[in-house]
Amino acid sequence: MAIDRWRPRQGYTKQEEALLRRLRQTKKLFAFLRDHRHELFDDAFQAELESMYRDTGAGKDPTAPALLAMALLLQCYHGVSDVEAVALTVVDLRWQMVLDRLGSAEAAFAQDTLRGFRERLIRTDMDRRLLERTVEFARRTQAFDWRKLPKDLRVAIDSSPLEGAGRVEDTINLLAHAARKVILCAADLLHWPVERVATAAGMPLLLESSVKKALDLEWSDPDAKAQAVATLARQIESLAAWLRDKLPEEMKQPPLKEHIDTWAQIRTQDLEPDPSGGGKTRIRQGVAAERRVSIEDPDMRHGRKSKTKRFNGYKRHIALDLDTDLIVAGAITPANRPEEEAAPALKVDIDSMKRRIAELHIDRGYIASPLVSEVIADGAEVICKPWVPRNGNLVTKADFKINMRDMTITCPAGEIEPIDLGADVEFDAQACDRCPLRAQCTTAAPGTGRSVTIADNERLQHRLRKLVATPRGRERLRERIPVEHSLAHIGRRQGRRARYRGTRKNLFDLRRTSAVQNLETIDRRRAAAESTTYRRAA
Numbered sequence: 032m033a034i035d036r037w038r039p040r041q042g043y044t045k046q047e048e049a050l051l052r053r054l055r056q057t058k059k060l061f062a063f064l065r066d067h068r069h070e071l072f073d074d075a076f077q078a079e080l081e082s083m084y085r086d087t088g089a090g091k092d093p094t095a096p097a098l099l100a101m102a103l104l105l106q107c108y109h110g111v112s113d114v115e116a117v118a119l120t121v122v123d124l125r126w127q128m129v130l131d132r133l134g135s136a137e138a139a140f141a142q143d144t145l146r147g148f149r150e151r152l153i154r155t156d157m158d159r160r161l162l163e164r165t166v167e168f169a170r171r172t173q174a175f176d177w178r179k180l181p182k183d184l185r186v187a188i189d190s191s192p193l194e195g196a197g198r199v200e201d202t203i204n205l206l207a208h209a210a211r212k213v214i215l216c217a218a219d220l221l222h223w224p225v226e227r228v229a230t231a232a233g234m235p236l237l238l239e240s241s242v243k244k245a246l247d248l249e250w251s252d253p254d255a256k257a258q259a260v261a262t263l264a265r266q267i268e269s270l271a272a273w274l275r276d277k278l279p280e281e282m283k284q285p286p287l288k289e290h291i292d293t294w295a296q297i298r299t300q301d302l303e304p305d306p307s308g309g310g311k312t313r314i315r316q317g318v319a320a321e322r323r324v325s326i327e328d329p330d331m332r333h334g335r336k337s338k339t340k341r342f343n344g345y346k347r348h349i350a351l352d353l354d355t356d357l358i359v360a361g362a363i364t365p366a367n368r369p370e371e372e373a374a375p376a377l378k379v380d381i382d383s384m385k386r387r388i389a390e391l392h393i394d395r396g397y398i399a400s401p402l403v404s405e406v407i408a409d410g411a412e413v414i415c416k417p418w419v420p421r422n423g424n425l426v427t428k429a430d431f432k433i434n435m436r437d438m439t440i441t442c443p444a445g446e447i448e449p450i451d452l453g454a455d456v457e458f459d460a461q462a463c464d465r466c467p468l469r470a471q472c473t474t475a476a477p478g479t480g481r482s483v484t485i486a487d488n489e490r491l492q493h494r495l496r497k498l499v500a501t502p503r504g505r506e507r508l509r510e511r512i513p514v515e516h517s518l519a520h521i522g523r524r525q526g527r528r529a530r531y532r533g534t535r536k537n538l539f540d541l542r543r544t545s546a547v548q549n550l551e552t553i554d555r556r557r558a559a560a561e562s563t564t565y566r567r568a569a
């Protein structure tokens with residue numbers, strides 16, 4: 032059965048003209064989308080959206096995919112929930128006009144339809160195409176003078192923190208929350224009241240509304256806290272034994288298995304045997320690698336904005352085309368992962384647009400990414416602040432002269448040594464022993480010379496050090512500033528806290544927000560280009 036194609040009207044009614052006169056002053060994107068919806072969602076792109084349904088073999092959706100895609104853009108622009116989005120298709124003239132439904136008293140789609148469409152976009156990775164489509168669309172407009180723009184991309188990458196949507200809990204509450212999920216699931220499977228399961232499983236702590244209320248201790252007292260952990264651990268073991276006895280088969284399959292796996296993950300990461308012995312358990316000292324911080328959102332992690340400021344959730348990364356200010360790719364990583372891990376995903380999305388990177392503007396967080404060596408091998412230029420070598424109060428590597436052509440290093444006292452990439456170089460011990468600068472250069476024991484590490488990417492570091500040493504080089508380093516502005520706009524639109532749970536759904540939201548931002552950029556540039564043309568003609 033054929034899927035309905037969205038065929039919005041191109042001509043304007045009197046009511047639309049009146050609405051557009053107002054919307055060209057404020058909330059301009061509504062007007063832009065009304066003017067260009069048929070170009071953004073042309074037949075070819077609508078066919079792509081329809082292919083999502085053929086690929087999955089799912090039944091026909093009565094609502095045109097392009098109309099739902101437009102609704103998702105409006106939802107992001109307006110910053111509303113699914114239920115509000117459905118209501119706005121009835122009560123908001125701007126939504127009705129853009130969706131070509133002025134005067135309709137019926138909602139354009141059901142809440143489930145919108146959610147199902149979003150999940151389908153994510154499953155088929157078509158949210159990437161939605162972002163890509165805005166860049167393709169830009170090429171067809173008068174917003175940019177494409178003949179004057181470079182063929183290859185000058186890309187800048189940056190990231191910002193995104194607080195996760197899941198509740199962050201301490202160890203006691205995490206363990207209790209995970210156990211409560213297990214007990215709820217077991218109660219469902221056995222058709223028992225939850226209280227009966229908690230009592231039978233030997234976990235009466237969960238009969239109270241809060242586990243801390245049930246433990247009723249003075250939490251600032253370390254002994255009381257240790258006692259609480261011991262009580263909780265004992266009841267957890269009791270629950271585990273009860274499950275093995277009562278639901279041995281159910282434990283091996285969903286849904287109970289998923290809850291048990293989460294529970295086991297929290298126990299492993301947050302508890303450890305007490306070294307005082309006696310089979311006792313204590314809260315783990317230090318933080319486990321990949322520590323889960325939320326039951327509701329398994330992908331969230333602890334991260335750092337700076338040495339002192341922490342956050343829980345994700346990092347959002349964008350790649351910006353510096354010549355058009357259009358976002359060409361987005362990526363989401365858990366907050367504890369280094370920036371460099373996002374770079375390959377960004378490159379995959381840029382590659383899918385069949386564009387080559389000619390310049391890559393990054394900060395030091397991305398420098399260790401394989402993307403850097405990849406683009407250098409492809410003849411591209413990497414622009415980044417150089418590393419700042421530190422060595423306490425002693426002279427640093429920056430005080431040594433490295434000659435990459437001769438592959439030598441010269442120390443402040445004029446001693447010369449050959450260097451190899453990726454290897455430490457040690458200066459002659461006798462020369463260092465008699466050197467008058469020794470006290471400022473090294474704390475090595477007499478008979479040992481000063482050593483300097485030569486990185487694998489020393490050639491790149493050397494070039495970056497030369498770059499920052501010149502006014503022109505520093506000007507080039509500032510060329511990445513638009514990506515910081517763009518990321519700040521994304522942050523304002525998305526808000527401090529993620530709308531969704533999980534890495535993939537938040538990637539969808541980032542791509543969608545980037546698509547909306549691109550459309551606003553196109554509108555702004557188009558208006559500026561039209562105004563210039565008008566002034567020239569006048």
Ligand code: SF4
Pocket residue numbers: 442443444445446458462463464466467468469472473480481
């Ligand atoms: S201590 Fe050794 S490396 Fe340092 S300045 Fe003197 S000779 Fe050079």
